[in-house]
Amino acid sequence: xxxxxxxxxxxxxxxxxxxxxxxxxxxxxxxxxxxxxxxxxxxxxxxxxxxxxxxxxxxxxxxxx
Numbered sequence: 001x002x003x004x005x006x007x008x009x010x011x012x013x014x015x016x017x018x019x020x021x022x023x024x025x026x027x028x029x030x031x032x033x034x035x036x037x038x039x040x041x042x043x044x045x046x047x048x049x050x051x052x053x054x055x056x057x058x059x060x061x062x063x064x065x
Contacts, residue, residue, distance in 0.1 A: 029065050036061035 040057035044050045 033061040033064040036064065 036057045040054040040061065043054040043057065046053065
């Protein structure tokens with residue numbers, strides 16, 4: 001294996017471990033609601049219709065919690 005390939009794999013493993021460590025403090029419900037919350041936050045960026053489009057995802061996250 002070449003050195004860049006080893007570094008690439010090491011970086012990928014470190015990113016996966018970091019993501020996993022960030023999710024550990026979240027409880028089961030919070031981890032399940034995360035996709036709803038991320039989608040809602042992303043939609044709220046859109047001017048005019050963003051908040052209206054994000055409403056179902058906010059309800060989804062609050063229902064899971």
